[in-house]
Amino acid sequence: MDESYIEQCDLLELNALLYAPLRKLEDGHLLVAAADPQDEKLKTLLTVRFQMPIQFVAASDLDITWLVHIKRGEYYVKESVFSLMRKDPEQSGLVTFTDPQxxxxxxxxxxxxSLLFINFVKTAMYSNVLFSVAFFFTILFKLYLSLKGSMAEMNEMVNKDEVKALPENTLPVYTILLPVYKEDKLIRKLIWNLRSLDYPRGKLDVKLLIEEDDDKTLNAVRNLDFPANFETIVVPFHMPKTKPxxxxxxxxxxxxEYLAIYDAEDVPDSDQLKKCVVLFRKLPDEFVVLQGALNxxxxxxxxxxxxxxLEYTYWFDYMLPGLMSLDIPIPLGGTSNHFKFDKLMELGGWDPFNVTEDADLGVRVFEKGFKVGVVNSTTLEEANNEPFNWIRQRSRWIKGYMQTTLVHMRNPARLIRRIGWRGFLGFNFFIAGTSITFLxxxxxxxxxLLYSIVKLTFVTALFPDWILYIATFNLVAxxxxxxxxxxxxxxxxxYYELILFAALNPLYWIMHSIAAYKxxxxxxxxxxxxxxxxHGLTKVSSSANQANAAEPVAAH
Incomplete structure (x- = not known):
């Protein structure tokens, strides 16, 4: 094989049109592997490009994809890592702190x-007031979002009649990306969960993404009999080793034409893809992403x-609809994101250096003039049932929110021009404010506690009563x-059985704070x-609970 020919081809085109140039024959023809050797349009395109006659040889879709991956994998993975940085460096998280920051x-x-040295008491007093007021107003903003979300008439919701009326012959090809890492115990269950999706098998394009050094998952995959529409893509080693x-x-x-992201433990509603097709066709063109609810x-x-x-329910059922109703950037969840593929490519994909690539992309969608919609479909996941595992996950999420804040606040004036004052304030209260509140x-x-319970002398001497009253009110409120x-x-x-557990939220926030400092x-x-x-730590079966999963009731 002469790789100089394949190097002249666009990476996306090779897989979209399913061809791979191999070598020049002695008779002057260029030998090209093609999934459809009768494709005259492709033959004409390649004849013009390479300025020589084309001879096709038949090859399967998987053979062509495998060949392109083997020969161009290193180039692909470098593009995956550095493409956004090269095209739009200010949107990349490769540099954590810029010099001005x-x-x-x-x-x-x-x-x-310096102020502490000049006047320690006054500086400590007013800092306390500032911190407590910032804390209170961030919480107040989340309450406002939740109330807006509860009252919003969700006109983008899709009902079952619309799904039933959708002609199957008009359904587009739907790609599902399944990024997994060390999930060998869940692969079999993942395949079973996706088989339950109500979508034509021939129009599902499922890609299982496995890191090259993930021997456990690769070995588990080799022992499974995949459906024909599943394809395993081995991602060549390259840092950073991240999901994006x-x-x-x-x-x-x-x-x-559309693309969805699911995690290894996900159990999506069976009609989720069809609902997204209906909703994409109903909404204006600027809606390029739909977020499903997670529970x-x-x-x-x-x-x-x-x-x-409790946290996920108010987040996805109340706050995200509230953000959408106010036209404020919506941080996507890490799964059940549904994209228009061409617009996702236009956006530059995900930032591989951001550990909450979903939240970052949600903000970037708004900056580029597009919008995020919320679809009334739920994907069930496995809730973390172990505290240290929870802190690992949550510390990454909060770190990613900090990264997202730093990236998009590099040029505040530009951000205001792109998303407006309301979007700017909403972004800072919701994305930046979340991390600050936990800290x-x-x-x-x-x-x-020192003031009201221990009654330490230095606290009462340092802060006047009115300062402590304000701080106490803001924290309690x-x-x-x-x-x-x-x-x-x-x-x-x-979920009425959970209502009394909401009173434990102050203790739950202590765990958030531990994760925030980490x-x-x-x-x-x-x-x-x-x-x-x-994942895979729970003893609860996902299939036993899927039928009992309540769909959120729309506001009226």
Missing amino acids: LIFIFGAIAIFV KACNYGLFFCKG YFNKNENMLTRMFT LYPILLSFL GNTLMIYVNMLSVFKRR GLWQLIYKPFYWEKTN
């Missing part, structure tokens, strides 16, 4: 320390899974509002490290 951060620290890098690599092999099949397994379920919470809680929001979340899905440490020392979440 470092100057601002160290300048602010220097000013704060694997997904970017998978983009080069996609055949679908948990093991919600009642233990205390942690109950708290996690502030233990500080404010400590002062409250903030926690009360979050308890209320968590209680509110049970009604759409009728995420902050990693942001400084290991910004691109992907903290692996272990």
